[in-house]
Amino acid sequence: MPPFALNDFLPYRLAVAAARVSRAFERRYMAETGLSVSEWRVMAHLLHEGEVSVREIEARVDMEKSKVSRAASRLEADGMITKVVNPDDRRLVSLSLTDKGRALMDKLIPMANTFQAELKALLGPDVDQFDTALSTIMKDKL
Amino acid sequence: MPPFALNDFLPYRLAVAAARVSRAFERRYMAETGLSVSEWRVMAHLLHEGEVSVREIEARVDMEKSKVSRAASRLEADGMITKVVNPDDRRLVSLSLTDKGRALMDKLIPMANTFQAELKALLGPDVDQFDTALSTIMKDKL
């Protein structure tokens, strides 16, 4: 048994790398908009999908439903989204961006694209297999 | 401007993948030992480095000092480590594994190695460039 080195432990390395990237993105862009990562995910999904329920987001954005629910409440309080009970199934809540929310995303999306471009540039030619590996992990049950 | 898809956003993908792996490891192995990820990191570093201060761990294990401090307190309460004031510089606290802590790690390390081996197998040939990419991110300031 070799002496265990945390620094070479793949799950640790992955966690640290993810935290760094996430934090860098948060610091550079979202902080000035007042959004947290959870809120950013909800907003980004709404921008892409239009009107969507909490459970829809839970399933597609890798967040607990309580987390989605609370992020949505904060966003609603800030006027970024609206929450409306779905008349066809009154258990569901339809979330959608307000004009203010859309305006915020209009600013944020270019920043996100810039950030991603920088990250890809940093990784260089490894980026493709890196991305493939992420897909593999995301698809797998583990 | 292309329509922004969160699912293709590299920071998001990285965060989701990391959370999946981390959670899988936690569920499968650490839960039964009662360790959290923070505590696992402290223990693993102590196993590798021997007697070490809080600030040492903070610098080497990517954790805030308050997080390290609290993890250490929990571990001490559980009898896994000891905390002793360093007589040469009484601001420093020397952390080290107890016999009980070492015994726990003797069980946990093989599990960690198994888990890592499974993860590497899952990734297949992409694993090398994946790991390289993680190194690049960890080294970069971002």
Added chain:
DNA sequence: GGTTATTCATTGCACTTGCAACAAAGTCAA
């Protein structure tokens, strides 16, 4: 149709976290 199950979103609770503030200990220079 009426009862039982299931689904959806929210909330209470205990816990963790990050940050700033803090006290104690050490360093340094005059």
Added chain:
DNA sequence: TTGACTTTGTTGCAAGTGCAATGAATAACC
């Protein structure tokens, strides 16, 4: 030595989190 500054670890506080429990709405079954 004294006094200002720095370093180290802990803690108070506000905020976020996961999980279980809840209430409301719908579906499923006899």
